[in-house]
Amino acid sequence: MDNFLLRVPPIVHFGQNAALKVGDEATRLGAKKIIIVTDDFLAKSGALDPIKKALDVKGLSYGVFSSVNTEPTIEHVDAALALLKAEKADLLVAVGGGSPIDVAKAVSFMATNPGRIQDYMGIDKIKVNALPLIAVPTTAGTGSEATATTIIADTVNNVKMLIISARIMPQTALVDPLLTLGMPKGLTAATGLDALTHAIEAYVSRKAQPITDLLALSAIKLLVKNLPVAYADPANVTARSETLLGALEAGMAFSNSSVALVHGMSRPVGAIFHVAHGVSNAALLAKVMEFSLSGNYSRYAEVAKAMGLPDLGNDQKTAESGAVLVARIVKDLEVPGLAALGVIKDKLDPVVSKMADDAIASGSPGNNPKIATKEEIIELYYACL
Numbered sequence: 012m013d014n015f016l017l018r019v020p021p022i023v024h025f026g027q028n029a030a031l032k033v034g035d036e037a038t039r040l041g042a043k044k045i046i047i048v049t050d051d052f053l054a055k056s057g058a059l060d061p062i063k064k065a066l067d068v069k070g071l072s073y074g075v076f077s078s079v080n081t082e083p084t085i086e087h088v089d090a091a092l093a094l095l096k097a098e099k100a101d102l103l104v105a106v107g108g109g110s111p112i113d114v115a116k117a118v119s120f121m122a123t124n125p126g127r128i129q130d131y132m133g134i135d136k137i138k139v140n141a142l143p144l145i146a147v148p149t150t151a152g153t154g155s156e157a158t159a160t161t162i163i164a165d166t167v168n169n170v171k172m173l174i175i176s177a178r179i180m181p182q183t184a185l186v187d188p189l190l191t192l193g194m195p196k197g198l199t200a201a202t203g204l205d206a207l208t209h210a211i212e213a214y215v216s217r218k219a220q221p222i223t224d225l226l227a228l229s230a231i232k233l234l235v236k237n238l239p240v241a242y243a244d245p246a247n248v249t250a251r252s253e254t255l256l257g258a259l260e261a262g263m264a265f266s267n268s269s270v271a272l273v274h275g276m277s278r279p280v281g282a283i284f285h286v287a288h289g290v291s292n293a294a295l296l297a298k299v300m301e302f303s304l305s306g307n308y309s310r311y312a313e314v315a316k317a318m319g320l321p322d323l324g325n326d327q328k329t330a331e332s333g334a335v336l337v338a339r340i341v342k343d344l345e346v347p348g349l350a351a352l353g354v355i356k357d358k359l360d361p362v363v364s365k366m367a368d369d370a371i372a373s374g375s376p377g378n379n380p381k382i383a384t385k386e387e388i389i390e391l392y393y394a395c396l
């Protein structure tokens with residue numbers, strides 16, 4: 012068997028009211044002053060109140076940075092870092108979807124490392140341990156609570172910077188399905204399809220390994236069964252819980268075996284057209300999967316079977332049935348297509364070459380079962396409109 016590396020958070024509390032462990036965990040991690048990183052909606056909705064109360068009970072003081080209202084940018088990181096330094100905080104609690112968690116990860120290492128965040132783009136560039144981070148997801152999608160990855164947009168150069176380091180793995184993930192009950196349907200669909208993309212890409216990735224395989228197949232099974240239920244019946248705690256577990260498993264899987272062509276192509280769509288990450292993945296997933304099948308029919312056949320489809324006695328046919336089901340799930344969840352979000356041919360024409368270059372440069376397409384040429388990536392972008 013080949014050697015492999017597995018990076019997961021040291022502590023994961025999963026289940027109803029897991030978020031209330033935040034006071035215990037911050038105390039265990041030695042916090043004296045905390046910065047909570049979140050978004051305006053959560054800060055104003057009262058969703059943070061139980062978390063603040065759990066910190067109050069332990070006598071912990073905190074400041075709140077609640078400006079992460081778009082996909083994470085360098086500006087968010089700079090502003091949150093300035094607050095952290097002004098408050099002399101020594102621990103971060105991120106509450107929200109992937110964006111606040113990604114910002115908090117970036118702040119956690121920029122607080123202890125010199126230079127500009129751009130210097131750390133890539134793998135294992137962070138030399139000094141980051142401040143501890145407790146991640147509390149409120150969406151079931153990015154899996155960011157369990158990944159050693161952050162993605163921060165450089166809005167000047169229209170690039171999404173991918174930063175990977177074990178030093179930004181959250182020290183604790185508090186994964187509480189009750190926090191996901193309030194997600195609107197569109198967000199449930201987009202984030203859930205991001206998670207499904209993580210699970211599929213982690214399993215078919217050229218860097219897949221035995222433990223990520225287990226996590227990815229389990230995640231596919233949980234997500235295909237429960238995401239449509241959570242979408243149709245948002246208050247269904249069981250479906251929310253199983254979807255969140257699927258997203259967590261998918262996060263652990265892709266953080267170790269990597270994502271592939273869908274994510275590689277999705278980041279430039281987000282960087283240039285400001286389309287939310289889950290939405291751009293959903294728009295690309297079915298077509299890119301169809302393109303990729305011939306790279307590894309047997310792995311895609313296992314994906315189909317994990318989705319609950321029958322073994323058709325032929326890997327190619329079974330794999331193809333999986334791609335058809337994925338296309339149907341994306342359609343059923345009513346995620347808007349790229350054209351509806353303003354990504355139309357006229358706007359794509361002048362930037363598509365750069366998008367294909369950026370996709371390839373991110374490295375993710377290199378993990379795809381079928382390696383796409385630049386021309387094929389451009390064709391796929393148009394096919395996904």
Ligand SMILES: [Fe+2]
Nearest residue numbers: 153205209288
């Ligand atoms: Fe993703």
